[in-house]
Amino acid sequence: MTEPAGTCCGGVSRRAVLAGAGAGATAVVLAACSPGGTGDVQITPPATAASVAQLSDVPVGGAVAATLPGGAQILVTQPAAGQVHVLSAICTHMGCGVVPGRGDLECPCHGSTFDLEGKVTHGPAKKPLQELKAAVQDGQVVVGG
Ligand code: FES
Numbered sequence: 001m002t003e004p005a006g007t008c009c010g011g012v013s014r015r016a017v018l019a020g021a022g023a024g025a026t027a028v029v030l031a032a033c034s035p036g037g038t039g040d041v042q043i044t045p046p047a048t049a050a051s052v053a054q055l056s057d058v059p060v061g062g063a064v065a066a067t068l069p070g071g072a073q074i075l076v077t078q079p080a081a082g083q084v085h086v087l088s089a090i091c092t093h094m095g096c097g098v099v100p101g102r103g104d105l106e107c108p109c110h111g112s113t114f115d116l117e118g119k120v121t122h123g124p125a126k127k128p129l130q131e132l133k134a135a136v137q138d139g140q141v142v143v144g145g
Contacts, residue, residue: 038094038095039090039091039092039093039094039095039125039127040092041088041090041095042088042130043068043072043074043088043090043130043132044070044072045068045132045133045143045144046068046069046070046143046144046145047144047145048144048145049142049143049144049145050068050069050142050143050144050145051140051141051142052066052067052068052074052076052086052134052141052142052143053066053076053140053141054139054140054141055078055082055084055136055139055140055141056139058076058077058078058084058141059078060078060080060081061078061079061080061103061116062077062078062100062103062116063075063076063077063078063100063101063105063116064076064100065089065099065100068143068144072088072089073088073089073090073097074086074087074088074089074132074143075087075088075089075098075099075100075105075129076134076141077100077105077116077117077118078116079115079116079117082136084134084136084141085116085117085118085131085134086131086132086133086134086141086143087105087114087118087129087130087131087132088129088130088131088132089129090129090130091107091109091112091125091129092112092120092125092126092127092128092129092130093107093109093110093112093123093124093125093126094109094110096108096109096110098112098114098129101113103116104116104121105118105129107125110124111124112124112125114128114129117131118130118131132144
């Protein structure tokens with residue numbers, strides 16, 4: 001698919017993407033969301049353990065968007081009570097930002113959907129979202145370390 005000049009990932013303007021991105025995420029967003037881009041961008045967990053969400057803020061059967069300390073966008077999901085997954089929000093199709101949906105995860109660019117464990121439930125994406133190791137400690141969802 002060829003995107004019009006100045007847009008990426010289904011017509012989202014690069015300026016809008018940058019405006020919504022934290023400074024640390026800019027490089028990741030530009031690399032991931034560029035015409036002809038792929039969803040092969042991998043995010044790196046923080047070197048030291050970091051809390052990314054409070055478990056009580058993550059709906060059972062749903063997800064919340066969060067940010068790693070370095071700025072990468074992630075999704076924290078809770079398919080069943082106490083069962084937590086931390087997933088990259090970078091769509092494996094062409095790198096757009098995946099967002100929480102209604103009981104699933106949705107890519108606004110070309111309509112891919114993923115279950116709360118990151119598996120593809122509707123294409124065009126073919127690969128699951130990258131999962132980061134996570135643990136729940138004292139009510140906090142923690143990654144890295
Ligand atoms: S970038 Fe195409 S479906 Fe997500």
